[in-house]
Amino acid sequence: MIIVPSSNTIELCPIGVVHRQRSDEDVNDGELISRIVVDKKYADGLVGIEDWSHLYVIFWMNRISDEKKTLLCLGNEPKMPTVGIFATRAPVRPNQIGLTLVELVRRERNVLVVKGLDALHGSPVLDIKPYPYWLKGHWIVVTKYKTPAYLRKINKKTTRESQSHE
């Protein structure tokens, strides 16, 4: 048995911020174009990012107040069960971290133009990582998975693939 160090508060610095053209945009529109303005002091970190078509964007959902946070999402429809927050993507989580896989449309120096980012205007961006990841010579893309029955009734079986680049 290994002793686990006690965990303390962790501090992060935003590396950039999400910009929107208009305040009334529907962030759940998968075709919506967003701009990630990376702080100029971090711009060197973007070199070569345009060789990837898809990126994970990790951001901070800064409009979630502590009072709204919860551990249980109460089922709001007859057949929607109450589930834990970690079994959902609801933003009202202990650490309001957002994670979205987006398509990189283009880079304009320190600005990434991306498609499909569901972050609100002004959301601080914490990290950007390439998709997919790889391990010992294999790209890792999980296409066989189990999902909850209550969501399978809502979501179609077919996966929506992004535009092909390759």
Add this chain to the structure above:
Amino acid sequence: MIIVPSSNTIELCPIGVVHRQRSDEDVNDGELISRIVVDKKYADGLVGIEDWSHLYVIFWMNRISDEKKTLLCLGNEPKMPTVGIFATRAPVRPNQIGLTLVELVRRERNVLVVKGLDALHGSPVLDIKPYPYWLKGHWIVVTKYKTPAYLRKINKKTTRESQSHE
């Protein structure tokens, strides 16, 4: 044009910690079993998580010191170019956030037993999210993507699929 609020430091609290059985385990072995011990005060957040076969684990790579952090990864082989940190998964990034898609083997109350987590023993866990995500009635799984030529020479074209649950 909308004014973007200035970004300040963000504070997070670990919700749990990665436990390993032995200190000499190879965290890059995709078959390696790990335990995520979720703090008991957050355990309610795990209700129903076993309905998902795959989870994103967002963790903190707490052994990365500030001095090691970089924005450019220097190419260390003749055909490996120098690229920005956000075009890589290297841990020496401005915010040392780790993101790994794992397979959920089982839940034991506040402990998740997972396969494929490349976090070191004692890494604080920040968030857990279900895979895949969904949007307007569609599961989103990206199977067509562009990757850099220098990595395509190393990684096989075939994707390694996880065990099927469905």
